[in-house]
Amino acid sequence: MLKALPLVFCLAGLALYTVLAGADFGAGFWQLLAGRGSHAERVREQAHHSMAPVWEANHVWLIFVITVFWTAYPEAFGSIASTLSVPLFIAAVGIILRGATYALRSGTQNRRELESIDTLFAIASLLTPFALGAAVGGIASERVPVGNAAGDMFSSWLNPTSILVGVLAVATSAYLAAVYLAADAARLGEPELERAFRARALASGLVTGAIALGGLAVLHSDAHSLYHELVTGDAVSTLIVSILAGGATLALVFARSFEAARYSAALAVAAIVAGWALARWPTLLPGLMVQQAAAPHDTLVALVVAVLAGGAILFPSLALLFRLTLTGRFDHVGEGATRVTGQVLSASMPKLPYRAALACLIAGVGLLNVAEAGWAHALGVVSLFGFIVIGFLALVPGAFSREEAMTPPRADEPHGPT
Amino acid sequence: MSVVAAALAPVHQHYLVQARQMQALSFVAHIPLVAFAISFPAMVLFVEWLYLRTGDPLYGTLARRWTRVVAALFAVGVITGTLLSFEMGLLWPNFTATFGSVFGLGFAIEGFSFFMEAIFIGIYVYGWDRLSPRAHLASGIPIVITGFTGSLMVISVNAWMNHPGGFHLRAGKVVDVHPLSALFGNTYLWHELVHMYIAGYIVSGFVVAAIYAFARLRGRWGRYERTAIAIPLTIAALAAPVQVLVGDWAGREVATHQPIKLAAIEGLTKTTRGAPEHLLGWYTEGQVRYGIEIPHGLSLLAFHSWNAKVQGLDTVPPSQRPPVNIVRISFQTMVGIGTLLALLGLGYLFVRIRRKRLPESVWFYRAVVVAGPLSVVALIAGWVTTEVGRQPWVVYRVMPTADAVTGASGIPVGYATLAVVYLLLACGVAWVLRRLSRAPLDIAPDEHGV
Numbered sequence: 001m002l003k004a005l006p007l008v009f010c011l012a013g014l015a016l017y018t019v020l021a022g023a024d025f026g027a028g029f030w031q032l033l034a035g036r037g038s039h040a041e042r043v044r045e046q047a048h049h050s051m052a053p054v055w056e057a058n059h060v061w062l063i064f065v066i067t068v069f070w071t072a073y074p075e076a077f078g079s080i081a082s083t084l085s086v087p088l089f090i091a092a093v094g095i096i097l098r099g100a101t102y103a104l105r106s107g108t109q110n111r112r113e114l115e116s117i118d119t120l121f122a123i124a125s126l127l128t129p130f131a132l133g134a135a136v137g138g139i140a141s142e143r144v145p146v147g148n149a150a151g152d153m154f155s156s157w158l159n160p161t162s163i164l165v166g167v168l169a170v171a172t173s174a175y176l177a178a179v180y181l182a183a184d185a186a187r188l189g190e191p192e193l194e195r196a197f198r199a200r201a202l203a204s205g206l207v208t209g210a211i212a213l214g215g216l217a218v219l220h221s222d223a224h225s226l227y228h229e230l231v232t233g234d235a236v237s238t239l240i241v242s243i244l245a246g247g248a249t250l251a252l253v254f255a256r257s258f259e260a261a262r263y264s265a266a267l268a269v270a271a272i273v274a275g276w277a278l279a280r281w282p283t284l285l286p287g288l289m290v291q292q293a294a295a296p297h298d299t300l301v302a303l304v305v306a307v308l309a310g311g312a313i314l315f316p317s318l319a320l321l322f323r324l325t326l327t328g329r330f331d332h333v334g335e336g337a338t339r340v341t342g343q344v345l346s347a348s349m350p351k352l353p354y355r356a357a358l359a360c361l362i363a364g365v366g367l368l369n370v371a372e373a374g375w376a377h378a379l380g381v382v383s384l385f386g387f388i389v390i391g392f393l394a395l396v397p398g399a400f401s402r403e404e405a406m407t408p409p410r411a412d413e414p415h416g417p418t
Numbered sequence: 419m420s421v422v423a424a425a426l427a428p429v430h431q432h433y434l435v436q437a438r439q440m441q442a443l444s445f446v447a448h449i450p451l452v453a454f455a456i457s458f459p460a461m462v463l464f465v466e467w468l469y470l471r472t473g474d475p476l477y478g479t480l481a482r483r484w485t486r487v488v489a490a491l492f493a494v495g496v497i498t499g500t501l502l503s504f505e506m507g508l509l510w511p512n513f514t515a516t517f518g519s520v521f522g523l524g525f526a527i528e529g530f531s532f533f534m535e536a537i538f539i540g541i542y543v544y545g546w547d548r549l550s551p552r553a554h555l556a557s558g559i560p561i562v563i564t565g566f567t568g569s570l571m572v573i574s575v576n577a578w579m580n581h582p583g584g585f586h587l588r589a590g591k592v593v594d595v596h597p598l599s600a601l602f603g604n605t606y607l608w609h610e611l612v613h614m615y616i617a618g619y620i621v622s623g624f625v626v627a628a629i630y631a632f633a634r635l636r637g638r639w640g641r642y643e644r645t646a647i648a649i650p651l652t653i654a655a656l657a658a659p660v661q662v663l664v665g666d667w668a669g670r671e672v673a674t675h676q677p678i679k680l681a682a683i684e685g686l687t688k689t690t691r692g693a694p695e696h697l698l699g700w701y702t703e704g705q706v707r708y709g710i711e712i713p714h715g716l717s718l719l720a721f722h723s724w725n726a727k728v729q730g731l732d733t734v735p736p737s738q739r740p741p742v743n744i745v746r747i748s749f750q751t752m753v754g755i756g757t758l759l760a761l762l763g764l765g766y767l768f769v770r771i772r773r774k775r776l777p778e779s780v781w782f783y784r785a786v787v788v789a790g791p792l793s794v795v796a797l798i799a800g801w802v803t804t805e806v807g808r809q810p811w812v813v814y815r816v817m818p819t820a821d822a823v824t825g826a827s828g829i830p831v832g833y834a835t836l837a838v839v840y841l842l843l844a845c846g847v848a849w850v851l852r853r854l855s856r857a858p859l860d861i862a863p864d865e866h867g868v
């Protein structure tokens with residue numbers, strides 16, 4: 001049980017990454033297809049606007065999966081990362097390029113710059129989910145043996161199953177993004193954009209569903225045992241859930257209940273991830289059972305506690321971020337947000353803080369640099385930090401009102417920049 | 419030590435050197451960015467707090483402009499860090515496969531820390547004008563805290579690699595794993611953490627100050643510029659002398675726990691009592707040539723004692739010695755720059771306290787312009803000292819780097835690709851920062867010199 005729990009965390013993280021970051025990658029897909037002209041520009045603007053505040057947080061799910069996996073199943077991680085080094089490296093480069101475009105966009109001034117950055121963004125958005133999907137396909141079709149780069153460098157991820165999963169990842173991303181963006185446009189009261197994204201959602205939803213079902217044929221010939229488990233074993237229930245949820249999503253998009261559609265789409269994706277895990281259980285890699293692969297007991301306990309405790313802090317914060325984004329608090333500049341209290345800081349530079357800072361410094365030298373004991377070093381570090389903080393507070397706030405003939409701001413007049 | 423641990427069979431990797439350089443390149447890109455990420459938000463918050471206290475629009479403008487810089491640099495920090503976590507598997511699969519259960523927890527907790535950081539950066543950056551002033555200020559506080567916890571977690575891993583504990587080896591397999599004591603019960607952690615954290619403030623302080631010092635040399639010197647330089651410069655000036663003290667502590671820790679690293683730092687071949695220290699020079703044929711000798715210097719530095727015995731490189735076979743010149747030169751670069759920065763800081767503090775104004779000399783501002791980039795050099799040189807000084811071990815005295823490396827081919831291709839991508843990224847970042855700095859100021863012209 002304990003040995004499987006981290007795997008459950010990883011799979012949950014993977015499902016969340018697919019759903020949340022998938023929508024983010026898909027936004028890039030639609031930017032690429034948007035074409036030119038003012039309508040296209042609005043599509044692109046919208047795609048960027050709704051993702052910018054959340055992409056970094058969405059993205060951390062991948063880091064979460066990677067770090068939990070290597071802590072709990074180190075040997076499996078080493079084997080996967082070394083055999084699948086090519087697609088993983090491609091994914092990493094894709095992530096670098098995408099993140100870079102978010103940073104670069106804030107410096108653009110004209111349409112030409114914006115368009116070239118958006119194109120780079122879009123290409124990277126296709127590359128990353130494809131490469132990650134191809135890596136997953138390699139694991140799923142048992143092409144990753146245990147060992148340091150023991151599998152084939154290319155056929156481990158350039159094979160029918162990998163290509164299927166890679167394409168499916170791109171299609172799913174596009175679909176999720178369209179649903180998300182349609183919902184966003186509806187919230188912003190942009191009927192034209194909403195129509196545009198709704199049409200995209202329906203089309204890409206159908207395509208994704210078709211690829212997924214057609215993909216079973218690919219699995220049948222390329223990864224027969226996986227296929228067999230999926231259609232006959234424990235995993236068949238998840239397959240059914242996924243198909244039903246996928247169908248429901250299309251109906252919901254059609255009925256313009258985008259919010260509900262998001263959840264059912266997430267369910268469809270999560271069911272596929274669960275199905276994969278169930279079909280393979282209890283093997284992690286060929287010849288390596290989850291039980292054998294798991295880290296020692298103490299590590300697993302510490303990891304599970306860390307994840308649960310982390311989750312207890314994380315989820316409320318994430319909820320806050322999404323509430324602010326989804327309720328549109330980040331859309332329009334509010335009124336009166338810049339009201340300030342307006343006090344003049346003291347202009348004098350009293351002597352006392354200097355003496356205190358100096359005392360901290362001297363104590364710090366004595367405790368850290370002369371004394372030998374560990375506790376003395378700890379106190380020494382605290383004293384030295386005290387020196388920096390007290391020194392800073394003594395020097396800085398007074399500085400501005402003292403210098404030259406500068407009038408302090410009037411205390412009674414609240415004002416802020418526009 | 420002949421029996422070493424390895425979960426996957428070690429392979430011969432022809433391109434080990436390239437793999438190391440690729441790792442180093444990725445760090446050189448990541449570290450300066452995170453140096454900003456752990457310190458700069460605190461400065462932005464301080465300015466925002468001043469704005470709320472005084473209502474002076476100048477502070478508001480400054481905090482907003484700096485926020486944009488935080489956002490852009492954070493994004494780049496995230497992606498370069500992501501690459502690093504991929505590389506733990508892509509380049510060193512056997513390191514992760516063997517010891518993931520020991521050190522992995524640090525990164526897993528760090529993941530949560532980054533999560534919180536990313537969330538609150540999102541809220542902070544997009545929340546200007548959208549949240550109430552107090553809520554906005556409060557949303558910045560988690561960023562400062564998670565910047566610290568994030569570096570704590572990563573550095574706990576690095577400290578463990580330098581001073582491994584919390585596990586036993588049986589027949590090459592890792593057993594009796596106690597991740598908490600491995601990561602946090604490690605005496606090597608604390609000096610690294612404190613030294614790195616202070617380095618963050620030094621780097622962001624001097625780099626930001628350098629930008630406004632440059633503006634001053636170009637004749638822009640209004641109240642805006644003076645305010646914008648005083649805050650980072652004061653922090654950096656206070657932190658730089660402290661860093662010398664902390665560095666002394668780090669040196670003594672190295673001397674106790676990694677005597678061979680210390681020997682490489684000086685280029686000391688034979689175990690010596692009252693060992694001298696050489697400034698500059700080049701290590702060749704077992705000794706430092708062309709250097710300036712300071713008698714008993716090394717014994718004093720490492721053990722605070724005139725005649726302390728310092729272990730030499732020849733106590734281990736040549737295959738277990740790090741590349742001496744790289745370690746020596748990096749160390750001297752760091753210490754040299756660190757000393758100069760501390761002197762510059764003290765000079766500034768003297769003028770600030772005695773004359774109660776900013777320095778006026780053009781030379782002072784020229785020095786600050788140079789100090790910015792130099793502080794980044796010191797940061798990287800320090801890490802090179804630590805990491806290369808640990809060689810040939812990835813886990814000190816437990817696993818050689820050569821056993822950790824991937825068996826996959828194509829490292830040179832990956833290395834070349836990454837070099838190109840990072841070159842483009844560097845150009846992109848430079849471009850965006852320039853653009854952000856040129857955006858017109860939305861305050862009255864008399865506030866900033868034109």
Ligand code: HDD
Pocket residue numbers: 580609610611613614617618620621661662664665666668669670672752753754755756757759793794796797798799800801802803804805807
């Ligand atoms: C702005 C940056 C900076 C400055 C001015 C200094 N250092 Fe440093 N140093 C670092 C930034 C740094 C670092 C953050 O890059 C390292 C790498 C690993 C670490 O813990 O901190 C480091 C490592 C490091 C180590 C090796 C620690 C280890 O291997 O565990 C020693 C012995 C010193 N430093 C000593 C000094 C001394 C004596 C300095 C004074 C003049 C000094 N450093 C200034």
Ligand code: HEM
Pocket residue numbers: 056059060063448449451452455456491492493494495496497498499500501502503506532533535536564565568569572573614
């Ligand atoms: C001294 C060493 C390091 C420090 C102080 C440090 C600190 C940080 C900080 C503060 C961030 C937050 C992002 C930012 O603010 O730009 C970050 C990002 C990141 N770092 Fe590092 N880091 C270090 C080394 C490493 C190493 C060795 C790895 C992995 C092997 C790593 C992996 C990451 C990852 C994955 C992220 C992105 C997290 C996200 O998506 O938000 N870092 N690092």
Ligand code: HEM
Pocket residue numbers: 438439441442445446449510513572573575576798801802805806809810811812819822
């Ligand atoms: C804090 C967490 C860090 C971790 C977990 C870490 C991990 C590693 C690993 C796994 C290697 C490869 C094995 C080896 O060559 O020994 C390595 C090498 C290296 N790292 Fe670090 N590192 C950290 C911080 C840094 C930082 C901040 C730098 C900054 C520049 C750095 C610079 C290097 C260099 C230059 C090498 C190559 C050394 C050589 O091969 O000669 N490391 N590190």
